[in-house]
Amino acid sequence: QVQVVESGGGLVQPGGSLRLSCAASGILFGLYDMGWYRQAPGKERELVARLGRGGSSDYADSVKGRFTISRDNAKRTVSLQMNSLKPEDTAVYYCNAALPGASYWGQGTQVTVSA
Secondary structure, eight states: OOEEEEEOOEEEOTTOOEEEEEEEESSOGGGSEEEEEEEOTTSOOEEEEEEOTTSOEEEOGGGTTTEEEEEETTTTEEEEEEOSOOGGGOEEEEEEEEETTEEEEOOOEEEEEOO
């Protein structure tokens, strides 16, 4: 059974930092591209950052220079370090594990940036 579980969300003030973590089980983790997506109220889900199995990464323009994605294949985890957070980063953040023909999502973790 595949499980993708996020953790680390919460409430933070503007300019603060949070680190999200995602643990995946039931898959050959090293074969998957891992990504973080987010969905704000009334908006579509969007890609935040993605880290391919080969190590290539890409980021949404809105988070470049502030967020960093990393993965630990031995621990089957992917993390998202978020710095200089802004109110517009408020959303539910989802972890995704994907390869052609398969895509698995976590349940999401809420990130709220507010004074």
